[in-house]
Amino acid sequence: MKKYLITIALLPLMALANEGQELHDESCVACHIATHDTTFYTRDNRKMDALPKLSGQVSRCAQNFRTGWFPEEEKAVVDYLNNKYYQFKK
Numbered sequence: 001m002k003k004y005l006i007t008i009a010l011l012p013l014m015a016l017a018n019e020g021q022e023l024h025d026e027s028c029v030a031c032h033i034a035t036h037d038t039t040f041y042t043r044d045n046r047k048m049d050a051l052p053k054l055s056g057q058v059s060r061c062a063q064n065f066r067t068g069w070f071p072e073e074e075k076a077v078v079d080y081l082n083n084k085y086y087q088f089k090k
Contacts, residue, residue, distance in 0.1 A: 019073065020080030027067045028077070041085040051088040054078055 041048075048054045058078050062069045069077070082088050 020076035020078075021084075023067075023069065023073055023077050024080055027065065027069075028061065041081065048086060051078075051082060051086075051090060054082060054086060054088065 040046075048057065055074075055078050058074050058081070061067075062074055062077075067073075
């Protein structure tokens with residue numbers, strides 16, 4: 001029974017993680033993969049060195065490219081990028 005409750009509790013978190021990746025792949029990859037490979041996010045001279053900078057950059061990109069994302073969608077993309085590439089402390 002405990003396993004089921006834990007699984008049910010984690011479903012929304014897993015959905016947000018998937019949403020962040022889907023939004024990233026849909027809207028961000030066009031720019032970042034065309035001129036860079038995935039090491040773009042982890043290169044030594046990267047500009048992102050803190051979570052607030054990452055959040056700001058995702059927000060700027062979303063506004064500049066008119067993605068139409070809601071704040072929670074921007075956060076999902078930030079969370080996806082942070083979990084996959086940066087591992088900044090929250």
